[in-house]
Amino acid sequence: MTSVQETLRSLDPATGEVVGEYPVATAEDVRAAVDRAREAARWWSGLGWSGRRSWLRRWKRALAQGAGELAGLMSAETGKPLDDALLEIMLAVEHLDWAAGHAERVLGPRRVPAGLLAAHQAATLEYQPMGVVGVIGPWNYPVYTPMGSISYALAAGNAVVFKPSEYTPGTGRWLADRWAELRPEEPPFQVVIGDGATGASLCASGVDKVAFTGSGATARNVLASCAESLTPVVAECGGKDALIVAADADLDAAAQAAVFGAFGNAGQTCAGVERAYVDESVFGEFVRRVEELAGRVQPGSSYGPITMPGQLDVIGRHIGDALDRGGKAVVGGRESVRAPFVAPVVVTGVPEDSAAVTEETFGPTLVVNRARDLDHAVDLANESRYGLAASIFSRDRRTAETAARRLRCGGVSINSVLGFAAVPSLPFGGVGESGFGRIHGADGLREFARAKSVTRQRFRPLLDLMSFDRKPAHVALARTLLRLRHGR
Secondary structure, eight states, rough: OOOOOOOEEETTTOOOOOEEEEEOHHHHHHHHHHHHHHHHEEEEHHHHHHHHHHHHHOOOOOHHHTHHHHHHHHHHHHHOHHHHHHHHHHHHHHHHHHHHHHHHHHHHHEEEOOOOOTTTTEEEEEEEEEEEEEEEOSSSSHHHHHHHHHHHHHHHEEEEEEEOOOOOOHHHHHHHHHHHHTTTOSEEEEOOOOOOHHHHHHHHTTEEEEEEEEEEHHHHHHHHHHHTTTTOEEEEEEOEEEEETTSSSSSHHHHHHHHHHHHHHGOOOTTTTTTEETTTTTTTHHHHHHHHHHHOBEEETBEEEETTTTHHHHHHHHHHHHHHTTTTTEOOOGGGETEEEEEOOOEESOOOHHHHHHOOOOOOOEEEEEEEHHHHHHHHTTSSOOEEEEEESSSSHHHHHHHHSSOSSSEEEEESSSSSOOOOTTTTTOGGGGEEBBBBBHHHHHHEEEEEEEEEEEESSSSSSSTTTOOOOHHHHHHHHHEEEEEE
């Protein structure tokens, strides 16, 4: 896919044709970019909320106006259909707009109650920029996913140095170029291109926070590197997301969602659907509908190739393990892996300790297993060491919401898949092997800011206990107040 000595070559995963060539950033290049970002951060943070909002909305317009060009580049680098690339851009622009418009409300200074003991103090909470944020992005959604960190970090007042995936360098370069066209002399947003070594250099460059999206194994390397300088990290590390179908579910809607969630983007979606747990009373009918819908999905038109060639081996291994362990292929099978494409695969009756159930497949495969009831389905879904997202289909709103609260994951869609992805005000992130921290929403803005507490004494306290000259009578009265207020 790439040559990373001095030049990185981006290839079309479907044809192998060269999409573009880019100079690889050395460790010195990365440090220089961070130094420039440090200078730009002073200008950027000094603009204030309204100034940053204005610039971010100019950038938003540039992205929207160039969406066709960007989508074409994304399609060439990832192989995804043009329509899917455009949808991704639309979502990213919505998040950019939300972050720009809500940063002041979420992060601006505000008065907070001081409480009884500190009634003489005026208490204020505010959030300040961290400085420079390093963003390491993925290839599967090379605009939407990293922009969930870039947009919110910029809106919070930080400068950003972005390392896109080595599979999608042109997409990252395009985003940075649109900013540079607006304000070339001030670079609060820059891109550095390269492979894992460039990402390691970014982690060691002195940035104030790292936002990482990728595998759990790489996340551990990022954490180890950042631990040396106590650099905080927000990490999104994939998932093994489950779709749950209750006995009263709308089976047509559930089947449609399962097929799209499992096969959209060739299954290369961290919050997509890899497992389905279906109430045994509707299991057969659900599988029949999934089988019918999956038969209409065609690799090469419905979705693109497997972007990362090495993933083909993982997908093939998981399919083989599921079948060798007694699973039944109702759609596709071992023969579905035809590089660089993988045709849809649906396997039922797969043991819960199979690799196809326990490991992230990241391909167009779906395991559908029986559950005794909704509670059992939730228990099975929670067995995973991952915990990114899930979906529940039920006509009973209260039942579905109760089940959603029990699921050990960062987000749940009821009667849809990926419903939260289009809601900028909702945070996104996982637990367990899926990582920690949040992007998007108010929590995403706070992720890239430091909370600062300020108090101002308004008048002398009636009981001055913060002094070596405190009076015994004041201590006695305070003890009495403590007992009356909290001891009864």
